[in-house]
Amino acid sequence: MKHIFSAVLMSLIVSFAAHAWNTDTYVFNDLVTEKRYKSLVKELRCPKCQNQNLADSNSPIAADLRREVYGLLQQGKSDGEIVDFMVKRYGEFVLYRPKVSGLTYVLWFGPAILLLIGAFVVVMILRKKPAKKIEKSLSDDQQDKLAQILKDK
Amino acid sequence: MNKIIRFIPLILFIALGVVLYRGLSLNPQALPSALIGQKMPSFQLTQLLQPKVMLTEQDLQGDIVLLNVWGTWCVYCKYEHPYLVDIAQSGRVALYGLNYKDDRQDAAQWLKDYEDPYQLSIFDPLGKLGIELGVTAAPETFVIDRNGIIRMKHVGPIDGRVWKDKFLPMIENLEKEYQGENS
Numbered sequence A: 001m002k003h004i005f006s007a008v009l010m011s012l013i014v015s016f017a018a019h020a021w022n023t024d025t026y027v028f029n030d031l032v033t034e035k036r037y038k039s040l041v042k043e044l045r046c047p048k049c050q051n052q053n054l055a056d057s058n059s060p061i062a063a064d065l066r067r068e069v070y071g072l073l074q075q076g077k078s079d080g081e082i083v084d085f086m087v088k089r090y091g092e093f094v095l096y097r098p099k100v101s102g103l104t105y106v107l108w109f110g111p112a113i114l115l116l117i118g119a120f121v122v123v124m125i126l127r128k129k130p131a132k133k134i135e136k137s138l139s140d141d142q143q144d145k146l147a148q149i150l151k152d153k
Numbered sequence B: 001m002n003k004i005i006r007f008i009p010l011i012l013f014i015a016l017g018v019v020l021y022r023g024l025s026l027n028p029q030a031l032p033s034a035l036i037g038q039k040m041p042s043f044q045l046t047q048l049l050q051p052k053v054m055l056t057e058q059d060l061q062g063d064i065v066l067l068n069v070w071g072t073w074c075v076y077c078k079y080e081h082p083y084l085v086d087i088a089q090s091g092r093v094a095l096y097g098l099n100y101k102d103d104r105q106d107a108a109q110w111l112k113d114y115e116d117p118y119q120l121s122i123f124d125p126l127g128k129l130g131i132e133l134g135v136t137a138a139p140e141t142f143v144i145d146r147n148g149i150i151r152m153k154h155v156g157p158i159d160g161r162v163w164k165d166k167f168l169p170m171i172e173n174l175e176k177e178y179q180g181e182n183s
Helices: A002-018 A031-043 A060-074 A079-090 A102-127 A140-152 B002-024 B075-090 B104-113 B128-132 B160-182
Strands: B065-070 B094-100 B121-124 B140-144 B150-155
Touching: A031 A060, A031 A079, A060 A079, A060 B128, B065 B075, B075 B094, B075 B160, B094 B128, B104 B121, B121 B128, B140 B160, B150 B160
Parallel strands: B065 B094, B094 B121
Antiparallel strands: B065 B140, B140 B150
């Protein structure tokens, strides 16, 4: 048992190591800026290698955009300004958390609406009374026949 | 009433099927450019073949400017190259190059080996202007009008079909627009 546990633990460690980040080595003056950098590159999407964020992607454009994020942070820009910078050039597409707008209503509220519809359907089904059980009883003749059959057996 | 309700799952299924089927033929790489209708961003970069000459957005002269993002590392740039030569020779547009994330010597050699279709090429080794333009890779081509407004962006190589279907309508549009303004 102990062996299995350590094997699982080992494979987990290895898989985390294999999930290597990019190879940038940006130096930050303080921890807060570093944290902001990390959350920004996680939330910004790579425009070329879609389905990856800037942090995960090794494509040249992602590296450039990480450098740009770093540069903007060093200039003392706020997170909002940096996100705006990206949106202005690459469009809303780069946001993994898109802004609420006419285009994204379905994205933001669709799931909640679907859930409500589902809940409504469940309620409707539950409220429907089960069909009345029809009491079935055997007539005297049938009762006798049944007794006969059982006895013969 | 109950009969209709029974068909709702089928209807939903068909609707979902239609949406997903349509998704199959869409190109996820074709993103709407955030820059259409915006002014060409300003820049200060050297000219590819004359490292001492500084270029700015003012140097992109022409009624209809095509700015083609290219690099020697880009396979499709080679593919679209003969079409660009044709386009440049037609004289209908002013074709400029943006040499994107490349080596100056390699790029100069490339232009010598093949043929230089560009009036001039901007040298952008770090992709700075590329980021300003929202470029994700090469080749990409921008159509800029005579007021310096970006009117169209094409991602991917230009060939005969793309030129006919996408660029010519835009160019004819612009030419008509100018005629209207001039008269």
